[in-house]
Amino acid sequence: MDYTRRRFLQTSLGALAAAAATGLWPVPGQAAAEHRVELVAQAAKISLGEGPEFEAMAYNGQTPGPVIRVREGQSLNISLKNRLLRPTTIHWHGLPVPNPMDGVPGVTQAAVPPGESFTYRFRARPAGTYFYHSHQGYQLDQGLYGALIVEPARPVGGWDREEVLLLADWVVADGAGLAHVPRRPAMGGMMGRGSAGPGGPLAEPYYQGYAVNGRLYPHGSPLKVKKGDKVRLRLINASSSTTYDLCLAGHRLTVLALDGQDVTPRAFDVVRLAMGERVDVEFVADNPGAWLLQANDSGQGESGLAVAVLYQGAEDRAPVRPDFHPGLSLATYWDLAAARPVAHPAGPPQRWYRQVLSGGMHSPYWSINGRLYPNSERLAVTPGDKVRLSYLNRSMMPHPMHLHGHFFRIVNFALPPERWLVKDTAIVEPMRRLDVEFIADNPGDWFHHCHHLYHMGAGMANLVTYTGA
Numbered sequence: 003m004d005y006t007r008r009r010f011l012q013t014s015l016g017a018l019a020a021a022a023a024t025g026l027w028p029v030p031g032q033a034a035a036e037h038r039v040e041l042v043a044q045a046a047k048i049s050l051g052e053g054p055e056f057e058a059m060a061y062n063g064q065t066p067g068p069v070i071r072v073r074e075g076q077s078l079n080i081s082l083k084n085r086l087l088r089p090t091t092i093h094w095h096g097l098p099v100p101n102p103m104d105g106v107p108g109v110t111q112a113a114v115p116p117g118e119s120f121t122y123r124f125r126a127r128p129a130g131t132y133f134y135h136s137h138q139g140y141q142l143d144q145g146l147y148g149a150l151i152v153e154p155a156r157p158v159g160g161w162d163r164e165e166v167l168l169l170a171d172w173v174v175a176d177g178a179g180l181a182h183v184p185r186r187p188a189m190g191g192m193m194g195r196g197s198a199g200p201g202g203p204l205a206e207p208y209y210q211g212y213a214v215n216g217r218l219y220p221h222g223s224p225l226k227v228k229k230g231d232k233v234r235l236r237l238i239n240a241s242s243s244t245t246y247d248l249c250l251a252g253h254r255l256t257v258l259a260l261d262g263q264d265v266t267p268r269a270f271d272v273v274r275l276a277m278g279e280r281v282d283v284e285f286v287a288d289n290p291g292a293w294l295l296q297a298n299d300s301g302q303g304e305s306g307l308a309v310a311v312l313y314q315g316a317e318d319r320a321p322v323r324p325d326f327h328p329g330l331s332l333a334t335y336w337d338l339a340a341a342r343p344v345a346h347p348a349g350p351p352q353r354w355y356r357q358v359l360s361g362g363m364h365s366p367y368w369s370i371n372g373r374l375y376p377n378s379e380r381l382a383v384t385p386g387d388k389v390r391l392s393y394l395n396r397s398m399m400p401h402p403m404h405l406h407g408h409f410f411r412i413v414n415f416a417l418p419p420e421r422w423l424v425k426d427t428a429i430v431e432p433m434r435r436l437d438v439e440f441i442a443d444n445p446g447d448w449f450h451h452c453h454h455l456y457h458m459g460a461g462m463a464n465l466v467t468y469t470g471a
């Protein structure tokens with residue numbers, strides 16, 4: 003049985019049991035009312051807490067957009083109204099929705115023209131930390147994103163406090179990452195941050211600010227804790243080009259879930275989060291004081307992205323910064339395993355695709371197997387196939403590869419397949435190989451790409467296409 007349906011069945015049975023026990027829960031099958039949300043995409047003047055106001059794009063006048071929080075299995079009805087001057091769509095990053103709801107312009111739907119609307123309807127499952135964002139052009143970099151939290155059907159408690167933290171890189175200028183912004187000088191090609199020149203794809207801008215929930219430190223809300231509190235953080239990297247290494251001074255972070263899917267909890271000093279990835283972490287407030295949860299831009303040094311963690315009585319103290327010294331433990335995929343066994347068929351895959359990731363080195367283009375989207379290959383699959391993707395990164399930059407419509411498993415020979423991590427976005431480190439496997443259980447044409455927005459825009463994408471059985 004595929005992962006999603008298996009989880010759903012388990013939780014439906016769980017909900018049924020809970021309903022019987024308490025009489026509080028809707029009986030599965032007797033669909034609870036749809037959860038309705040309206041998202042208006044519109045240009046907005048925004049401020050990150052300091053510096054001039056600038057024009058970005060926002061949902062309902064705010065960036066990040068409103069947090070959408072629902073219970074697993076609930077039906078969502080989200081109406082997108084486009085009040086921008088350009089077409090737009092919304093993608094539900096990580097959720098395996100039906101193909102026509104996936105929000106990829108030119109692949110799963112025609113982009114919604116200015117002045118028009120589109121209604122997205124799907125069931126929210128499985129539980130986890132997700133986000134939504136525009137999949138049109140560079141709108142994600144201009145502010146069109148928000149958190150989507152799917153609570154387990156059976157509530158799991160145990161935290162005194164839970165926070166959703168969306169991390170984003172910003173260019174503090176009108177257009178927020180696009181027009182009229184300073185660009186890294188040409189010939190920075192080695193790191194892929196060169197200017198593409200006229201006619202080429204857009205190169206990544208110089209980011210000037212790294213915000214948490216739309217605020218630069220110290221303008222955001224601090225996390226206020228009391229000694230003994232157990233705090234859960236749902237961290238979502240909605241940045242276009244920045245991978246963060248997060249560290250909380252004075253504490254360790256226990257990883258609870260990656261891309262919304264539970265792992266066997268394990269504590270680390272540093273947690274790495276690439277674009278499109280989510281991590282749920284927990285910490286116990288057992289070290290009174292004023293501390294900083296801070297992120298380094300992995301590879302670039304200090305990013306300035308930070309949130310203060312203030313204990314009662316230490317509110318006025320200057321927070322202590324973490325010391326990123328060598329020897330700190332960093333959470334890697336190889337240190338973590340699925341919390342519960344999740345069935346994964348044994349035996350060789352029915353389809354096996356090698357995906358060579360290359361680019362940079364003075365080229366403005368980023369490719370998979372030497373080809374650029376939309377002239378890239380199609381990865382054909384048949385319903386029920388186990389599909390293996392072997393990524394070979396032949397570039398000097400990490401690529402967070404994201405598959406729409408499915409979870410994949412990170413192949414790890416040190417673990418039995420049912421404990422392999424369940425994810426939808428995975429970092430392929432420079433000059434390294436990484437293999438993932440997924441079960442073809444959600445028919446349609448699905449986008450598959452690097453979640454570095456400027457790599458995606460420069461060609462690093464292709465399609466997984468279902469063919470007849």
Ligand code: C2O
Nearest residue numbers: 093095278404449
């Ligand atoms: Cu966040 Cu194509 O996705």
Ligand code: CU
Nearest residue numbers: 401452454457
């Ligand atoms: Cu990339």
